């Protein structure tokens with residue numbers, strides 16, 4: 001069984017909607033998708049997943065502290081996530097509000113874990129972003145992201 005954990009923080013629902021859209025895209029690729037709020041996500045959940053996708057609202061240009069807390073806690077399993085697939089998505093209040101720096105702050109931690117991060121040559125290079133409530137473009141991008149990640153997770157698990 002190949003599992004994809006999509007863990008997110010969302011206070012007003014924007015990042016949650018992105019997480020659900022990524023899950024929709026990943027469903028049907030053969031991955032078992034687990035959607036979880038970051039506050040309920042444990043380090044063991046990370047350890048149990050083939051692919052880990054983390055979403056955060058942009059808080060002062062970076063990931064929110066609940067997201068950082070989980071990543072900091074994950075140090076106790078440092079090295080065990082090496083070779084797994086990782087990804088990130090982010091929501092912000094405004095264009096230029098720091099979505100990409102938020103993505104990179106998450107991706108940095110995933111890379112330090114030794115994880116594999118997939119880029120995109122055509123759309124959202126670092127991962128999907130939304131400004132406020134995800135519009136049609138953002139939803140479609142999240143679905144595409146989920147599908148591509150799911151397909152890659154299945155390939156890596158072979």
Ligand SMILES: Cc1cc2nc3c(=O)[nH]c(=O)nc-3n(C[C@H](O)[C@H](O)[C@H](O)COP(=O)(O)O)c2cc1C
Nearest residue numbers: 010011012013014015057058060061092093094097
């Ligand atoms: C503490 C805090 C800091 C924020 N910092 C930024 C910021 O630096 N740039 C920005 O564009 N939006 C910022 N926002 C807005 C959120 O990123 C934005 O509303 C996001 O869509 C919320 O996602 P959610 O609905 O999943 O909680 C901030 C919001 C809060 C509460």
